[in-house]
Amino acid sequence: MSDVVNITIDGKECKAEKGMTILQVALREGIDIPTLCYHKDLEPYGGCRLCTVEIESRGRKNYVVSCLYPVEEGLVVKTRSPEVEKIRRIIVELLLARAPGSPELIKLKEEYGAKEEKFGKEPIFCILCGLCVRYCSEVKKKYAISFVQSGVKREISFIPEIALKECDKCKECFPLCPTSYAQALYLLTQALSGGPST
Numbered sequence: 207m208s209d210v211v212n213i214t215i216d217g218k219e220c221k222a223e224k225g226m227t228i229l230q231v232a233l234r235e236g237i238d239i240p241t242l243c244y245h246k247d248l249e250p251y252g253g254c255r256l257c258t259v260e261i262e263s264r265g266r267k268n269y270v271v272s273c274l275y276p277v278e279e280g281l282v283v284k285t286r287s288p289e290v291e292k293i294r295r296i297i298v299e300l301l302l303a304r305a306p307g308s309p310e311l312i313k314l315k316e317e318y319g320a321k322e323e324k325f326g327k328e329p330i331f332c333i334l335c336g337l338c339v340r341y342c343s344e345v346k347k348k349y350a351i352s353f354v355q356s357g358v359k360r361e362i363s364f365i366p367e368i369a370l371k372e373c374d375k376c377k378e379c380f381p382l383c384p385t386s387y388a389q390a391l392y393l394l395t396q397a398l399s400g401g402p403s404t
């Protein structure tokens with residue numbers, strides 16, 4: 207059986223290898239799908255759902271998270287249908303309520319016509335995309351930052367004993383963070399712990 211599948215993205219016929227996700231094919235083809243929790247070196251996470259696209263497969267329409275959804279023969283993908291735009295607008299509004307000052311979210315707000323005040327404001331300045339946590343564990347293997355608690359109380363936290371030894375010479379998660387919260391939280395952790403340990 208062939209390992210190549212034929213799919214269509216926004217009318218463009220694309221060949222893809224089995225096992226690839228829609229997002230991977232789109233990126234390879236230069237088709238833009240917005241993402242907030244995707245990183246090419248990390249396991250797909252599916253946390254932000256901003257990469258949602260419309261698919262049609264075996265005559266059925268559906269909305270799927272493109273960074274997780276594997277390609278299949280004959281798949282037809284629309285990355286910009288009116289429904290997709292609406293889903294993304296709502297996601298951006300929800301995320302803006304968490305992290306109102308994020309430049310990345312402000313850009314998305316303009317692009318999708320999102321309204322900042324729609325879901326009220328309880329800013330926690332972190333959108334829980336997990337890029338910092340996953341990069342630190344999967345790429346750096348340091349485990350200096352992790353998720354703590356669950357449900358609405360879920361947040362991220364540096365592990366001071368590790369972070370104070372490792373983070374000062376790394377800081378590679380800071381530019382990945384869509385809200386700059388990772389850096390702010392590290393500085394706070396450092397200040398509360400009396401500075402980096404040597």
Ligand code: SF4
Pocket residue numbers: 331332333334335336337338339362382383384385386387388
């Ligand atoms: S601190 Fe930044 S990178 Fe880490 S989970 Fe929150 S938004 Fe994502």
Ligand code: FES
Pocket residue numbers: 240241242243244251252253254255256257258271272273274
């Ligand atoms: S990029 Fe796909 S869910 Fe975040």
